[in-house]
Amino acid sequence: MNVETTTAGAEKARRAPLRPTVVEGGGGLFAENLTKTFKRRPVVRGVSMSVKRGEVVGLLGPNGAGKTTCFYMITGLIPVDSGAISIDGHDVTRLPMYQRARLGLGYLPQEASIFRGLTVEQNLRAVVELVEKAADKRQALIDDLLNEFNITHI
Numbered sequence: 334m335n336v337e338t339t340t341a342g343a344e345k346a347r348r349a350p351l352r353p354t355v356v357e358g359g360g361g362l363f364a365e366n367l368t369k370t371f372k373r374r375p376v377v378r379g380v381s382m383s384v385k386r387g388e389v390v391g392l393l394g395p396n397g398a399g400k401t402t403c404f405y406m407i408t409g410l411i412p413v414d415s416g417a418i419s420i421d422g423h424d425v426t427r428l429p430m431y432q433r434a435r436l437g438l439g440y441l442p443q444e445a446s447i448f449r450g451l452t453v454e455q456n457l458r459a460v461v462e463l464v465e466k467a468a469d470k471r472q473a474l475i476d477d478l479l480n481e482f483n484i485t486h487i
Contacts, residue, residue, distance in 0.1 A: 360421060361385045362407070362438065367416035369402050377402050379416075386421070386437075408440040409433045453484055 362384040369377040377399040384390050392400045405411045407418055409430035418426045420436045448456055457475045465471045479485045 363419045
C-alpha cells in the first residue's frame with residue numbers, strides 16, 4: 334500500500350460533495366457489503382440488507398455480533414470502512430446523520446420507552462401535551478397515532 338495514495342484518497346473523500354447521488358433501484362433502504370473494523374478487529378464483515386419503505390424490521394443476533402454497529406453505520410453515527418448505503422435511490426454513504434434524517438432515516442436506541450414507568454399512551458400524552466393545548470385535540474391526536482401505528486392494544 335502506498336502512503337501517498339492512501340493520503341490522497343482520504344483527502345479526496347473529505348473534499349467530496351455532501352449531496353446524495355442517485356443510485357439505480359430506489360424505493361427503500363439498501364446497505365451493501367458494509368464493513369467496520371475497530372483497532373484492527375473486524376466487527377462487521379460484508380453485511381448487506383434491504384428494507385422496503387414502510388416495512389418494519391429487526392436485526393437479530395448474539396451480543397457482539399455487530400447489530401448496533403450496523404445501525405450506527407446506516408444512520409451515519411459512525412462512518413463505514415467500506416460498502417454502500419442508499420435511501421430511495423440516493424447514495425448516503427458519506428452523508429452526515431442530519432441529511433440522512435431529512436431523507437426519512439432515524440435511529441431510536443434500545444429503550445423500552447421514553448419514560449420507563451409509563452404506558453405507550455402515557456408516553457405519547459407526555460409529548461403531545463407540549464405541542465397541543467386543547468385537551469380534545471390532544472386526545473384525538475393520541476388516538477390517531479395509536480391507530481396509525483396499530484398499537485391500540487399496547
